[in-house]
Amino acid sequence: MSEPILRVADLRVGYGRGEAVRGVSFEAAPGSLVTLVGANGAGKSSIINAVSGLVRPAGGRITFEGQDITRTPAHKLVGRGLVQVPEGRQILATLTIEENLQMGSWHTGPGTRRSIGDMYDRFPVLAERRALPAGSLSGGEQQMLAIARALVAAPKVVLMDEPSMGLAPKIVDEVFRVIEEIRASGTTVVLVEQNARRALRAADHGYVLQSGEVVHSGPAHQLLADERIVQAYLGVDGAT
Amino acid sequence: MQQLLNGIFIGSIYALFAIGFTLVFGILDRLNLAHPAVFAASAFVGIELVARGGMSLWTALPVVFAVGALLGLVIERLAFRPLKNRADAHFAGLISSIALAGMLIALLQWRYGPDTRRFPAGSFPDSRYEVAGAQVTLVQIVILAVSLALMVGLTYMVTRTRLGRGMRAVAENPTAARVLGVNVDRVTAVVFAISSALGAVAGVLFAINVNTAQLGMGAAIELKGLAVIIVGGMGSLPGALIGGLVLGMAEVFAVQHIGSSWRDVIAFGLLFVILLLRPQGLLGARKVREV
Numbered sequence: 001m002s003e004p005i006l007r008v009a010d011l012r013v014g015y016g017r018g019e020a021v022r023g024v025s026f027e028a029a030p031g032s033l034v035t036l037v038g039a040n041g042a043g044k045s046s047i048i049n050a051v052s053g054l055v056r057p058a059g060g061r062i063t064f065e066g067q068d069i070t071r072t073p074a075h076k077l078v079g080r081g082l083v084q085v086p087e088g089r090q091i092l093a094t095l096t097i098e099e100n101l102q103m104g105s106w107h108t109g110p111g112t113r114r115s116i117g118d119m120y121d122r123f124p125v126l127a128e129r130r131a132l133p134a135g136s137l138s139g140g141e142q143q144m145l146a147i148a149r150a151l152v153a154a155p156k157v158v159l160m161d162e163p164s165m166g167l168a169p170k171i172v173d174e175v176f177r178v179i180e181e182i183r184a185s186g187t188t189v190v191l192v193e194q195n196a197r198r199a200l201r202a203a204d205h206g207y208v209l210q211s212g213e214v215v216h217s218g219p220a221h222q223l224l225a226d227e228r229i230v231q232a233y234l235g236v237d238g239a240t
Numbered sequence: 241m242q243q244l245l246n247g248i249f250i251g252s253i254y255a256l257f258a259i260g261f262t263l264v265f266g267i268l269d270r271l272n273l274a275h276p277a278v279f280a281a282s283a284f285v286g287i288e289l290v291a292r293g294g295m296s297l298w299t300a301l302p303v304v305f306a307v308g309a310l311l312g313l314v315i316e317r318l319a320f321r322p323l324k325n326r327a328d329a330h331f332a333g334l335i336s337s338i339a340l341a342g343m344l345i346a347l348l349q350w351r352y353g354p355d356t357r358r359f360p361a362g363s364f365p366d367s368r369y370e371v372a373g374a375q376v377t378l379v380q381i382v383i384l385a386v387s388l389a390l391m392v393g394l395t396y397m398v399t400r401t402r403l404g405r406g407m408r409a410v411a412e413n414p415t416a417a418r419v420l421g422v423n424v425d426r427v428t429a430v431v432f433a434i435s436s437a438l439g440a441v442a443g444v445l446f447a448i449n450v451n452t453a454q455l456g457m458g459a460a461i462e463l464k465g466l467a468v469i470i471v472g473g474m475g476s477l478p479g480a481l482i483g484g485l486v487l488g489m490a491e492v493f494a495v496q497h498i499g500s501s502w503r504d505v506i507a508f509g510l511l512f513v514i515l516l517l518r519p520q521g522l523l524g525a526r527k528v529r530e531v
Contacts, residue, residue: 054418078421090416092409102402103409106421153421 003066005030005188006051006082006157011060013046013212019058020046022212028157028205033179033189035220037196038209038233044192045087046212048161051190052084053077064157079107081156085163089146093135097126100134100145104152112152119148140171147178157188164195176202196234200224208233242374243492249380251488252387253449257442257461258468258480259391260435266475267411267431270333274315276458276465277341278436279443282308283453284352286444291360297379297448301386301441308440309433315340316432321425341458349455357453364448383445390438395477397434407431411475464507471511473524482522487511 004027013021021043028034036044049055051062053074062070064082074084092100101119105112120127123144129136134145143163150158160179164172172195180202183189193199200206200220208216208229216229223229257279264272282304289300319336323329367378398404409417410427418424446461447453468487472479487507494506514522 052419054415073423074418075421075423078419083421084419086416086419090413090419092412092416094412095405095408099405099408103405103417103420103422106402106406149420 002029004028005065007063008051009061011047011050012058013050013055014058020212024214026207028188028190030188031186032204033183033191033202034205035191035193035199035203036207036209037193037199042209043212044209045161048084048159048192052082052159078153083150083153083155084159085146085150087161089142091134091142091145094133096131097134097145098130100149101152104149108154115152119152123148140167143167143175155187157190158182160189160191162192162194164193241372243496245374245376247489247492248485249383249449251485252384253442253446254464254468254488255481255484256387256390257439258465258484259394259477260439261465262469262475262480263435264431265469267407268428270320272315272337273334274319274337274341275439276462277344278308278311278439279461280455280458281344281348282440282443283447283457284348284357286447287357287359287453290363297364304440304444305437308437312432312436313429315436316429345455354455358451379448383449386441386445390441391481467508467511471514471521473521476523479521479523
């Protein structure tokens with residue numbers, strides 16, 4: 001296995017008195033799709049926010065392309081190719097769709113117009129409505145915009161926080177199709193999901209989180225094949 | 241006609257002052273009550289530049305703009321940034337900016353004393369023109385042109401440029417802006433700098449218009465500026481422009497037709513009437529913040 005592009009070691013994140021993340025370690029090989037799964041409150045979003053520089057870790061070490069980024073703020077990481085698709089999409093509703101995509105290229109000056117054009121080819125629904133406020137899009141379309149906006153930044157690693165949350169099953173299929181396309185294009189994906197089965201089916205490697213700790217990890221297909229893990233952590237019904 | 245023009249001249253200064261106010265409010269959700277002190281300070285700086293520095297109006301204005309921007313950075317760093325993570329950052333910033341304004345005015349008094357200051361005689365060209373039967377001076381035309389140019393420039397910047405997009409992104413959702421790689425602290429500082437630069441130019445234009453600068457001039461325009469941005473619709477740039485012009489004209493007409501002691505009664509009374517009819521302000525949208 002090649003040197004991981006992203007490595008998180010003994011990460012601790014605390015809010016107030018409690019610790020949401022208690023010594024989590026994981027890594028992602030270049031071009032791989034790694035997923036962190038677990039129930040609500042397992043610390044998934046805290047990990048993503050710490051890695052992307054939105055939240056300062058209480059302890060541990062995060063390295064990206066071999067360099068320490070543990071205390072690097074978000075606005076510096078985006079330019080270096082570590083980009084987040086945030087939970088709840090966080091599109092800018094009052095800005096137009098085009099302006100949202102332009103915001104994605106805050107750090108990548110030239111070539112922006114072309115990469116936005118590429119996104120319009122990939123997501124025709126965004127092209128049709130480029131001049132409308134992003135708030136006029138449906139939930140699924142907003143998720144596509146959030147993903148497209150992250151891709152405009154030409155990321156090396158995309159951190160995705162619950163991209164299927166609140167979406168209809170058909171739209172979820174589409175989101176996962178896009179995620180697999182991103183990965184197929186050589187971009188590393190770190191996917192955080194409550195929809196654990198679905199995420200593990202798409203992933204190379206999986207980490208099962210509970211109460212801020214990694215309780216299981218391994219190749220995704222092995223985790224899925226382990227009846228005890230499936231029963232204990234992934235819920236009985238995994239049809240979606 | 242003469243009153244209409246006078247109303248427009250003074251109103252354009254109110255508008256320029258108020259736009260600085262409303263820019264910080266609309267983008268950062270903060271009320272910067274040191275803004276009136278910048279207005280007053282820049283008038284004194286402007287007179288100093290012309291009287292002692294021997295500068296012309298044309299060189300003095302850009303210098304005042306730069307001084308205002310610098311003051312804006314200082315205000316942001318001292319009065320707002322240290323408090324930004326507090327749950328009550330709104331009120332804390334409001335109060336710390338009042339305190340900073342008090343310090344600025346005290347420094348002005350220490351430097352210039354309590355007396356009214358004037359531009360030296362002959363500082364400006366004395367050309368007069370007839371416009372539709374009314375007298376207009378070149379200085380008044382300059383005031384109007386500078387105010388309008390700055391307001392148009394600001395609107396262009398906010399709606400069409402990368403920096404403006406970043407500002408609107410921060411206005412709507414600072415967290416989303418950070419996720420996208422925007423350095424929110426830097427954008428915040430730039431907003432304060434631009435706001436104060438506009439307030440500074442408004443101050444020196446006001447001083448040119450009445451040919452005096454007084455320590456109390458900031459306090460006198462403070463309430464007007466707040467009234468203008470409320471009537472215009474909080475955070476709305478064109479609203480502040482219209483609000484400023486309405487207030488300027490209402491004042492001039494009140495003085496002319498009713499008497500100068502009625503000026504504030506009529507002007508602010510009109511603003512109350514507007515708010516009764518349109519509580520969100522002339523161009524204010526009922527903002528719904530996305531969760």
